Amino acid sequence: MDNQARIDFLKQLIEIDTAGGFEDRLAVVLQSFMQEHDVSCRLLPVMKGRSNFYAELGYGNNDKVLAFCGHQDVVKTEDPAKWQFPPFSAHIENNRMYGRGTADMKGGLAAMAIAMAELKDEGAGLNGKLELLGTVAEESSKINHMQGAQQFAKDGYVDDLTAAIFAEPTNADIAYAHKGSITYRIDSIGKAAHSSRPDLGFNAITPLIHFYQEQERYFGELVAKYENPVLGRAVPVVTKIDGGEQLNAVPDHAELFVKLRTIPETDNDKIIAHLNCIIANINDQDHAQLSIEILGSKIAVTTERDAEIVTIAQKAAADHLGRSFNVRGIAFGTDASEMTKANRDMDVLVFGPGNATAHKIDEYIDLDQYLSMIDIYKQIARDYLK
Structure with a gap:
């Protein structure tokens, strides 16, 4: 041609x-x-x-x-x-x-x-x-x-x-x-209530913030510990947070999305298992209803x-x-x-x-x-x- x-x-x-x-x-x-x-x-x-x-x-x-x-x-x-x-x-x-x-x-x-x-x-x-x-x-x-x-x-x-x-x-x-990458969504279920009586509900955002803090601590350790000579370190990014319907109500739902770029030294399955442990601990401590959905896991x-x-x-x-x-x-x-x-x-x-x-x-x-x-x-x- x-x-x-x-x-x-x-x-x-x-x-x-x-x-x-x-x-x-x-x-x-x-x-x-x-x-x-x-x-x-x-x-x-x-x-x-x-x-x-x-x-x-x-x-x-x-x-x-x-x-x-x-x-x-x-x-x-x-x-x-x-x-x-x-x-x-x-x-x-x-x-x-x-x-x-x-x-x-x-x-x-x-x-x-x-x-x-x-x-x-x-x-x-x-x-x-x-x-x-x-x-x-x-x-x-x-x-x-x-x-x-x-x-x-x-x-x-x-x-x-x-x-x-x-x-x-x-x-x-x-x-x-x-x-590689891990893409996931963290879902938090709460109970709606009027903002003047938050004691009658359960704020879905609160355990989500707790998860974010624990995740940041874990990722900080992960990134500091592992480095690939060609690819460098893993890169976590929170890409989206959403929660609540209106300003005068306790939110009954919130969610957080994360994209983590991984390296060979950071095994995807082990990371997912650790995230599940974080969720289980928060659910137990805070009487929360957090769950994780893996949207993609690429090596x-x-x-x-x-x-x-x-x-x-x-x-x-x-x-x-x-x-x-x-x-x-x-x-x-x-x-x-x-x-x-x-x-x-x-x-x-x-x-x-x-x-x-x-x-x-x-x-x-x-x-x-x-x-x-x-x-x-x-x-x-x-x-x-x-």
């Missing part, structure tokens, strides 16, 4: 609105594209209107299996009127394509799909298997997101992978580790700095970008958190085009970087599956 055709394909994907779901709209385009290039592929339904996409090239007898991974959904556009250009117009100006998903991460997904198709067209002598895994619901599920990655893992598509590259926007830096992901896939990616990036670049860890999570639960032995990279405009107004991708990443992905596949 020439560069204009490569850009046109990305434009086609950006013009498809997959905010909040509707990934089938994109999956059928990927399917048609791969079929045009004689690449074996199929759609794998996960939820209504939301199908994972799978494609494969298989050659030789090598046991290596490399997966290109990307999600098909995008975050919602909160206020399209604030954009310079309509968020699904794929407007091009000054060698940038603007639009929701250009950076996160249809740019990376398009680059991977084109790389696979071009390798097929060129009759690349790959010795092993190259796969493309396009997931649903990485961004757009309120509870337990990453169902697409979970389904790939459940159905056995991850079991034989020896390496996987996730095309999240890293500005073409190479990340070989990322943090941290790490690969050895000198792993083969890291070395190969470094060389490919240097060959095509002609600049120095970072090899590092990142704070945000990816579908790798779910896939590595099924296969702890595979090496993982997060490596894609796109920048810090992801999720923001006027999101864009640099087209030179996008085009370079196609060739980088091709070289990685050739060198890893040789």
Whole structure:
């Protein structure tokens, strides 16, 4: 494919609105594209209107299996009127394509799909298997997101992978580790009463404050005790607090939401168990009704700095970008958190085009970087599956 055709394909994907779901709209385009290039592929339904996409090239007898991974959904556009250009117009100006998903991460997904198709067209002598895994619901599920990655893992598509590259926007830096997360809600049930007679009720906010204080003490100890040489320390953030209906009433309900970014040294299950202990103690001491709902638990992901896939990616990036670049860890999570639960032995990279405009107004991708990443992905596949 020439560069204009490569850009046109990305434009086609950006013009498809997959905010909040509707990934089938994109999956059928990927399917048609791969079929045009004689690449074996199929759609794998996960939820209504939301199908994972799978494609494969298989050659030789090598046991290596490399997966290109990307999600098909995008975050919602909160206020399209604030954009310079309509968020699904794929407007091009000054060698940038603007639009929701250009950076996160249809740019990376398009680059991977084109790389696979071009390798097929060129009759690349790959010795092993190259796969493309396009997931649903990485961004757009309120509870337990990453169902697409979970389904790939459940159905056995991850079991034989020896390496996987996730095309999240890293500005073409190479990340070989990322943090995990625990997302949860603390619910407090009280008893309503008039504010002039609080003795007739039970203020739901009071035990929630007690929990917050105990949680802060626990997280302070956790953060001080554990540090990862690549990812640093765990990062807890209270993201939302809500309680009460009106100013002259004792609130009968309150809730608190927390997002904790974890590292390999801070085991998610142990943290959740400790939080449950805090709740049990407060319920006993304060005669409260606190409960916890885990909205998501994603494990941290790490690969050895000198792993083969890291070395190969470094060389490919240097060959095509002609600049120095970072090899590092990142704070945000990816579908790798779910896939590595099924296969702890595979090496993982997060490596894609796109920048810090992801999720923001006027999101864009640099087209030179996008085009370079196609060739980088091709070289990685050739060198890893040789």
